[in-house]
Amino acid sequence: MEVIITTFPWGVVLILVPLFGALSCFMWPNVARYLALSTAFALVMSVIALAVRLITTGSYRHEIGGWGAPLGIELFADGLSLLMLAATAVVGFAVTVYSIGYFPNRQLLRFLPIWFLLLAALNALFLSGDIFNLYVALELTGLAAVALTAMSGGRAALIAAMRYLFATLVGSMSYLLGVVLIYHSFGSLDFMILAERVEASPATWSALGLMSIGLALKTALFPLHFWLPPAHASAPAPVSAALSGLVVKASFYILLRLWLEVFPAGHSLIPGEFLGALGVCAIFWGGLQALRATRLKLLIAYSTVMQVGYFFLVFPLATVVAWHGVLFLLLSHALAKAAMFLAAGNIIYFAGHDRIVDFDRIAQQLPMTLAAFALAGVCIMGLPPGGGFIAKWLMVQASLESGQWWWAAALILGSLVAAAYVFKVVGHSFTQTTVREKTNVVPVLMEWTALALALASVLLGLVASWPLAWMEIGGVFAGVPAR
Amino acid sequence: MDTLNLAQWVFDSLTGTGLLWLAWMALASPQLIRAIVIFVAFGLLMALTWVRLDAVDIALAEVAIGAGLTGALLLAALAKLTAAQTEISKSDHRPRDGRAVRALRQLPAVLMFLVAAGLVYSVLSLPPVSSGLSVEVDANLGTSGVENPVTAVLLNFRGYDTLLEIFVLLLALLGVWSLGGLPPQRVAPAGPVLHTLAVVLTPVLILLAAYFLWAGVKGPGGAFQAGATLGAAGVLLQLAGWRPGPGFARVHWRLILVAGPALFILVALFTIVAGRHLLEYAPEHAGTLILLLESGATLSIGLTLAGLFFGERPDDGYDNDN
Numbered sequence: 015m016e017v018i019i020t021t022f023p024w025g026v027v028l029i030l031v032p033l034f035g036a037l038s039c040f041m042w043p044n045v046a047r048y049l050a051l052s053t054a055f056a057l058v059m060s061v062i063a064l065a066v067r068l069i070t071t072g073s074y075r076h077e078i079g080g081w082g083a084p085l086g087i088e089l090f091a092d093g094l095s096l097l098m099l100a101a102t103a104v105v106g107f108a109v110t111v112y113s114i115g116y117f118p119n120r121q122l123l124r125f126l127p128i129w130f131l132l133l134a135a136l137n138a139l140f141l142s143g144d145i146f147n148l149y150v151a152l153e154l155t156g157l158a159a160v161a162l163t164a165m166s167g168g169r170a171a172l173i174a175a176m177r178y179l180f181a182t183l184v185g186s187m188s189y190l191l192g193v194v195l196i197y198h199s200f201g202s203l204d205f206m207i208l209a210e211r212v213e214a215s216p217a218t219w220s221a222l223g224l225m226s227i228g229l230a231l232k233t234a235l236f237p238l239h240f241w242l243p244p245a246h247a248s249a250p251a252p253v254s255a256a257l258s259g260l261v262v263k264a265s266f267y268i269l270l271r272l273w274l275e276v277f278p279a280g281h282s283l284i285p286g287e288f289l290g291a292l293g294v295c296a297i298f299w300g301g302l303q304a305l306r307a308t309r310l311k312l313l314i315a316y317s318t319v320m321q322v323g324y325f326f327l328v329f330p331l332a333t334v335v336a337w338h339g340v341l342f343l344l345l346s347h348a349l350a351k352a353a354m355f356l357a358a359g360n361i362i363y364f365a366g367h368d369r370i371v372d373f374d375r376i377a378q379q380l381p382m383t384l385a386a387f388a389l390a391g392v393c394i395m396g397l398p399p400g401g402g403f404i405a406k407w408l409m410v411q412a413s414l415e416s417g418q419w420w421w422a423a424a425l426i427l428g429s430l431v432a433a434a435y436v437f438k439v440v441g442h443s444f445t446q447t448t449v450r451e452k453t454n455v456v457p458v459l460m461e462w463t464a465l466a467l468a469l470a471s472v473l474l475g476l477v478a479s480w481p482l483a484w485m486e487i488g489g490v491f492a493g494v495p496a497r
Numbered sequence: 498m499d500t501l502n503l504a505q506w507v508f509d510s511l512t513g514t515g516l517l518w519l520a521w522m523a524l525a526s527p528q529l530i531r532a533i534v535i536f537v538a539f540g541l542l543m544a545l546t547w548v549r550l551d552a553v554d555i556a557l558a559e560v561a562i563g564a565g566l567t568g569a570l571l572l573a574a575l576a577k578l579t580a581a582q583t584e585i586s587k588s589d590h591r592p593r594d595g596r597a598v599r600a601l602r603q604l605p606a607v608l609m610f611l612v613a614a615g616l617v618y619s620v621l622s623l624p625p626v627s628s629g630l631s632v633e634v635d636a637n638l639g640t641s642g643v644e645n646p647v648t649a650v651l652l653n654f655r656g657y658d659t660l661l662e663i664f665v666l667l668l669a670l671l672g673v674w675s676l677g678g679l680p681p682q683r684v685a686p687a688g689p690v691l692h693t694l695a696v697v698l699t700p701v702l703i704l705l706a707a708y709f710l711w712a713g714v715k716g717p718g719g720a721f722q723a724g725a726t727l728g729a730a731g732v733l734l735q736l737a738g739w740r741p742g743p744g745f746a747r748v749h750w751r752l753i754l755v756a757g758p759a760l761f762i763l764v765a766l767f768t769i770v771a772g773r774h775l776l777e778y779a780p781e782h783a784g785t786l787i788l789l790l791e792s793g794a795t796l797s798i799g800l801t802l803a804g805l806f807f808g809e810r811p812d813d814g815y816d817n818d819n
Contacts, residue, residue, distance in 0.1 A: 026765075026775045033664060034762055037755050040671070041748075078657045080777035085633040087657050089775075124675040131668050138661060150661045157665060161672030172676075195619065198627045220619035 023076045024064035025091045028099060028137040031056050036130035043123045047114050050126050054110035057133065061096075061103040065484070068096050073488030075143065083144070083204030090143030090205065092488025097341060097481060098140040098267055101348040104470065105259045106133050108463050112356055113252040115457035116363065125165060125250075132158035132256065139264050145193050145276075146203045148268055149186065156182035156232070159261045163249040174244035181231055181241035185265070188228030192221040208276050222277050225269075226284055232265035235289075235326055236296035239319045243303070246315035251359025254311060258318040259352035263344050266325055273329070274337075274490055290330035294424045296323025301431030305438065310358045310368035313435055314351070317394060320428065321347050324409070327421050331412045334491045339408030341485055342478070346401025349471035350393035356464035357387040364456050376443035379453070382461040384443050389468035391436035393475075396429045401474030512546050529578075533571045540564025553717035554647045557709075561725030566802055569732050573806060642783025644715045651719065652787045656776045660761045663794055666801045667758055674810050687737040695737035702730035710795050714784070720757075720791040724798025731803025754804070757797030760790055 035053030039046040067074070073092035082088065091099075110129070117125055135154035142148045160182060164175035197203055199218065200211040212218060227238075234242035242262070246254045300320030307313035321343070328340040360383040361376060362368050377384050393400030406425055413421040474481070485491075519539040526532040540563040547556035634646050634654065641649035651659050687695065706726040713719030741750075764786060768777050778786050 023769070023775070026769055030762060030765055030769075033758070036664075037759055037762065041751055041755060076774060078775045078777075079653060079655075080774040081637070081654055084630055085637060085654050087655055124671075128668065128671050128675060131664060131671075134664070135661075147655075147658055147661075150658050150665075154661055154665050154668065157668055157672065161668065161675050164672070165675050167677065191616075195623070197629060198623055201627060201629050216619040216622040220615055223615075 019063050020067045020071050022063070022067070023074075023089075024060050024067060025076060025089050025095075025137075025141045027060045028057065028064065028103075029134055029141065031060060032130040032134035032137065036127045036134065039123075039126040039130060046123055046126050050110050050114065050130070053130060054107040057103045057137075058107050061100050064091065064099065065096055068093065068487050069484070084202040084207055087147050088143045088204060088206075089141045091141055092490055093484045093486055094267075094270070094341065094488070094490050095140045096484055096487065097345055098263065099137060101263075101345050102133065102136050102140065102260055105256065105348055105352045105467070108352065108356070108467050109252045109256050112255075112359070112460055112463045115460040116250070116252055116359055121165065121250075125162070125253075128158050128161050128165075129256075132162065132261075136260055136264055140267060143205045144203050145196065145205065145208070149190050149193055152189065152232070152265065152268070153186050155261060155264050156186060159257055162253040163245050163257070165253065166248060166250045168248070170244065171248040174241075174248045177241045178245040181238075185228040185232035188224045188231070189268075192223075192225035192228070195221040195224070205271065205275055212276060218277070222272070223284060225272060226289075229265040229269045229272075230289075230292075233262050233269070233325070234319060234322055236292055236299050236319065236323060239296065239300070239322070242319055243312055243315040246318060246355075247309065247312040251311070251355055251362060254315070255352040255355035255359070258315065258355060259348040262318065262322060263348060266322075266344070270328075274494070286329035286332055289326045290421060293323040293326030293329075294421075296320060296326070297424055297428040298431070301428060301435070304435040305431065307435075308370055310361065310370055310439060311355070313370070313439065314354050314358055317354075317432065317435065318351060320432065321351070321394070324406075324425070324428070327409060327413075327425070330418065331409070331416060331421060332494065333412050333416060334494050334496050335408050335415065336412035337491055337494060338482055338485060339405050339412060342401060342408065342481060343405035345481055346393055346405055346471050346474050349467050349474065350390040350400070350402065353386050353390040353464050353467035353471060354394070356460070356467065357383045357390065360386075360456050360460055360464060363460065364453050366452070366454070370439055370442050372447050373439075373442045373445070374447045375445070380456060380461065382465050383456070384440070386461070386464035386468040387443075388436070388440055389465075389472050391432075391440070393468075393471040395432045395436060396425075397433075399475040400472045401478070402471075404475050404478045509549060512542060512549065515542050516546065529575055530572075533568060533575060536571065537564050537568040540568065554645075554719065554722070557717055557722045558725065561722055561729065562802075566725060566728055566732065566806070570806060573808070577808075640780040640783070642778065642780065642785075642787050643713075645713060645717070645719070647717070648713045648719050648787065648791075652790060653776075653778065653783060656790075659794075660758075660765065660776070663758050663761060663797065666798060667754065670754070670801050670804050673805060673808065677810070691737050695733050695739070698733055699730050702726050702733070706730070706795060706799065710788075710791055713791065714788070720794035720798060723791075723795040725802060727795060727799025728802025728806075731799060732806045735803070735807060750800070753796050753800045755797065757790075757794035760793035764790060 031053060035049060035056075038049045038053075042049065068091060073090070076089040076091075077083075078087045078089060080086070113122060113125055113129070132155060135151050135158055139148060139151035139155060142151055156179075160175050160179045163178055164172055193203070195217045196208065196212075199215065199221075200208055202208055202211065231238040246257050249257060297320050300316045300318070300323060304313045304316035304320060307316055324343055325340055328336050358368060360380060361373070364376075364380055364383075365372075365374070389400075393402040396402040396406040406429065410422040410425055413419060413425070516539065519535055519542060523532045523535040523539055526535060540559055543563060544556040544559040547553070547559055631646075634650060637654070638644070638646055638649055641653045643649050643652070706723040709718040709723035709726060710720065711718075713723070765776055769775060
């Protein structure tokens with residue numbers, strides 16, 4: 015048994031299972047919800063098996079077709095991939111359960127096949143060791159995300175989805191142009207081979223520039239975030255949870271891999287300080303817009319713009335501690351933001367709107383949902399013991415150690431802004447409004463799902479040593495200065 | 498410079514400038530119908546350029562999908578937009594923008610010009626000839642199961658990319674359907690010319706698709722070209738007024754749509770269970786497996802493309818809310 019777990023290519027299972035899930039939900043709509051639950055459960059189990067394998071035997075490569083790089087494509091699983099895959103499996107499972115309560119049957123049957131294609135694309139992306147294969151996975155992710163955004167119908171959602179489509183296509187095209195330049199210059203698409211061959215040249219600079227801009231657009235880094243707030247605010251709530259929790263991290267993950275593995279420092283025309291400065295702009299712009307927002311989902315969407323800003327602070331810091339902090343932030347933000355959107359979905363399901371000032375005693379009527387929102391808010395603000403606290407602690411430590419205190423100042427001020435917008439929502443949830451509306455009973459499972467995710471994001475801070483140890487599997491930070 | 502070289506040089510510079518000119522015309526045209534027609538012409542010239550670059554496979558795909566089906570999709574979309582379009586233009590009383598706003602509008606153009614200049618510079622700095630991986634491809638062609646290097650790359654060396662791409666096509670159709678699909682359209686009966694054309698061409702297109710599929714083993718062709726040809730047959734049938742009857746709806750549609758992706762998944766599972774790497778074929782079975790995968794993909798691609806043109810959600814007993 016143990017031999018099977020430590021030698022079986024679990025990564026492959028993580029890609030094939032959701033693809034199969036998508037096809038089977040499409041083929042057999044009558045039993046789609048059971049197929050969906052089993053698929054999501056199988057994903058969680060496979061990630062656990064993959065974790066066991068990686069922890070016992072270290073990172074591994076899988077040569078697809080048996081050809082090996084450079085001719086074939088190789089899958090690559092290390093601690094960094096494991097972290098992203100685990101976040102995908104957990105959020106994926108929660109969103110699957112939630113969606114069964116949230117969507118009416120007709121919409122659910124449209125949602126499920128596209129949803130599993132999105133999960134398959136994300137898993138494929140987090141496992142790929144090949145820059146062209148990453149493009150294919152990126153495109154599949156983007157198109158599935160756009161299709162899901164458009165699902166809520168209506169004018170606002172369709173316009174938002176169209177904008178999202180243009181942004182995501184421009185981003186992929188820009189990335190693909192970079193891939194072409196790299197392939198022509200160095201004759202390979204494989205990460206490991208490229209890491210040995212890449213040298214500074216005008217083509218390398220252009221390639222890294224094009225890929226970084228394309229990926230920053232897809233990650234919604236200020237000022238390229240214009241598409242995110244309308245898209246994430248107008249998508250159905252479980253979709254928003256997946257978009258903010260997982261999809262924006264996919265393109266950021268590729269950017270991390272490129273900077274960490276393929277292009278050593280000095281090959282970039284874009285200095286890390288520039289990306290960090292844009293990150294600071296994103297923190298304050300996103301924070302202020304979230305404070306101004308009158309709709310809950312728009313507020314949460316701007317909070318994502320803000321959190322994306324934090325991710326980019328890693329580029330000027332660039333020490334092992336900073337990388338740890340940012341990866342931990344990716345993980346805790348995935349859980350907390352998904353929980354927030356699911357909680358918002360509960361409120362919309364209950365009250366039929368998400369106008370913050372018109373919240374009518376949500377605290378009494380949906381106590382579990384409000385608890386979920388507040389707990390996730392604790393994590394987003396960076397209060398202990400939330401996962402966000404550990405992440406920001408590490409990042410502040412990294413900036414003080416490297417003598418760049420101004421990034422730490424931005425981190426701490428940003429947390430204050432985050433606290434302000436979380437309290438704004440929580441405050442209105444206790445008050446009574448004169449407007450009495452017809453309300454719907456929220457299925458218990460939906461409330462529990464949001465709460466479970468929020469609890470997970472807070473408890474993450476208590477077991478912080480595990481993910482921090484997993485990150486080191488495969489030695490992805492070997493070339494990064496310790497401080 | 499001998500005459501042949503000179504002729505080729507003249508031809509290449511004509512196609513090159515022609516492409517740029519057509520691209521500009523298509524983008525600058527204020528009339529959508531004109532832009533679409535020019536876009537189709539652009540696709541055809543692009544295909545010619547691919548032939549000149551010795552990429553006949555891409556040329557075929559460009560003609561069938563880039564020019565043919567995309568053009569048909571754009572025209573169909575335009576026809577459905579026309580009614581809405583006139584309403585929008587009637588109510589369009591936008592105030593004139595100030596000078597500053599108009600100047601700001603030029604900013605993207607300036608940025609794009611800078612990007613283009615940078616790209617030209619880095620492309621000129623590239624080594625003129627790069628063999629890429631063609632040496633490795635040629636060395637392993639013998640065990641790939643096919644003789645056409647393009648098919649070997651698509652279905653064997655990088656078959657995993659193709660597996661994901663097949664799902665992109667299915668996703669496109671699911672995405673269109675998730676928007677609710679178009680309301681059923683009234684179909685005008687086809688005129689005698691269109692009717693005869695459909696009757697004569699449909700069998701020819703099906704035969705051509707089968708030929709492309711088979712030819713892909715040795716030369717240019719393969720599942721994408723064959724599927725696009727089948728898709729074209731589907732478009733022609735729809736233009737001639739044919740609609741899938743209610744008996745054909747339900748499970749048959751979905752079965753054909755998933756045939757390609759499902760076969761890929763089954764083969765992938767089989768290789769894993771047999772203890773091999775993902776999609777690792779035994780050399781003696783590689784040819785058969787590739788043909789099997791391509792046959793399934795052809796059917797699915799054909800139906801997907803025809804389904805995209807159809808636009809309506811097939812009534813598959815899928816929409817009842819219980």
